[in-house]
Amino acid sequence: MCGITGYIGNEGAAPILLRALKKLEYRGYDSSGIAVLNNGSIILRKMKGRISALENAIGDEKIPGTAGIAHTRWATHGEPSDINAHPHTNESGSIAVVHNGIIENYAKLRLWLKERGAAFRTNTDTEVAAHLINYFYEKTPHPSLLDAVAKSVEKLEGSYALGVVCAALPDRIIAVRKDNPLVVGLGNGENFIASDVPAILEYTRDVYFLNDGEIAVLYRDHVDIFNEQGEPVEIKPA
Ligand code: GLU
Numbered sequence: 001m002c003g004i005t006g007y008i009g010n011e012g013a014a015p016i017l018l019r020a021l022k023k024l025e026y027r028g029y030d031s032s033g034i035a036v037l038n039n040g041s042i043i044l045r046k047m048k049g050r051i052s053a054l055e056n057a058i059g060d061e062k063i064p065g066t067a068g069i070a071h072t073r074w075a076t077h078g079e080p081s082d083i084n085a086h087p088h089t090n091e092s093g094s095i096a097v098v099h100n101g102i103i104e105n106y107a108k109l110r111l112w113l114k115e116r117g118a119a120f121r122t123n124t125d126t127e128v129a130a131h132l133i134n135y136f137y138e139k140t141p142h143p144s145l146l147d148a149v150a151k152s153v154e155k156l157e158g159s160y161a162l163g164v165v166c167a168a169l170p171d172r173i174i175a176v177r178k179d180n181p182l183v184v185g186l187g188n189g190e191n192f193i194a195s196d197v198p199a200i201l202e203y204t205r206d207v208y209f210l211n212d213g214e215i216a217v218l219y220r221d222h223v224d225i226f227n228e229q230g231e232p233v234e235i236k237p238a
Helices: 013-023 050-059 106-115 127-139 145-156
Strands: 002-007 032-037 042-049 066-071 096-104 158-166 174-177 183-186 192-193 207-209 217-218 224-225
Touching: 002 013, 002 096, 002 158, 002 174, 013 032, 013 050, 013 066, 013 183, 032 096, 032 158, 042 050, 050 096, 066 096, 066 207, 096 106, 096 127, 106 127, 127 145, 127 158, 127 207, 145 174, 158 207, 192 217, 207 217
Parallel strands: none
Antiparallel strands: 002 066, 002 192, 032 042, 032 066, 096 158, 158 174, 174 217, 183 192, 183 207, 217 224
């Protein structure tokens, strides 16, 4: 197993993400990492080992930014290492992705993306998701991150819960799942994603369990959810 979490609000994201990750520790993991949106870029911190090791490495550094995603990894493709830890990014680091699950057709997708110029840093299955989203995002004249994620997951075989952020869009986090759990936490001026409820329970009790194929777009003040056909889904908190 392993875990995903994400936060978008008005507080510093890094401490909230690390706290939520700790609540997911029981699920087992070999590495952890966070990606925080800040001023048109993404600050990435990740490493092999315990969350406390990541916290120690961050130390007194004040990571600015009020939105981000985080991950605890249970390696399936690629050894546990700093570089293989999530989040993973496209080449320029403008799109970051956390993923639970297994992308079964990653080898084929990797080849397809390499033929189109993508340069890979790791041998994880997850890295293809970052490059694929980037591919669709860059390809369109009026890029939409939501469309890019929707087109990408159409190509993925396997299981996934994904959290996605884009440096150019600091006002949103995108989340999607198939055969892996993901819950959206609805707060007041802040919203969350997590692999399970305890990770975010201290912030909100209003949760929405994403269904397979649904995509959530989290903003600070609201959340939009779309089904596989791209139609809006009414959010009924559980
Ligand atoms: N398959 C991915 C990896 O090995 C994600 C594993 C997980 O669910 O943590 O990096």
